[in-house]
Amino acid sequence: MLSKHEAAEAVRQAKVKTGVTWAQLAEAVGKPLAWTTAALLGQHPMGKDEAATAAALLELGDDAALAFQLQPSRGALDAAVPVDPTIYRLYEVVQVYGPTIKELIHEQCGDGIMSAINFRLDVRRVPDPAGDRVVITLDGKYLPYQW
Structure with missing residues (x-):
């Protein structure tokens, strides 16, 4: 099974491969744009149907859909002062x-x-x-x- 971090990286790659936008993902799962983006980047758990919809649209497998449903450890910074x-x-x-x-x-x-x-x-x-x-x-x- 993928971790939430691995699933987030898979999402970024799949977006490039498929050309799917964050807005299209949000519309498909029926949630607000910012929430959907944060969820797919590992900051919120998705429901089973939301996760399956997102994984299908991104052409990702069941492992990604399961990772989207995991409870996150919130916080995305690797250092106290971000460098991005x-x-x-x-x-x-x-x-x-x-x-x-x-x-x-x-x-x-x-x-x-x-x-x-x-x-x-x-x-x-x-x-x-x-x-x-x-x-x-x-x-x-x-x-x-x-x-």
């Missing part, structure tokens, strides 16, 4: 704006945090005359600290 340029820029955003985000959450909502469990993510490209922009929406449930 795209992931590093997000790390940089948190380094620069993290304290601001924290202050604004506390001022607007009170003493608490944004959930990463009850959470939605959206990534989209927006045309702009000065150069296209990337809009990332992090939408997490507010969880107040309870003392």
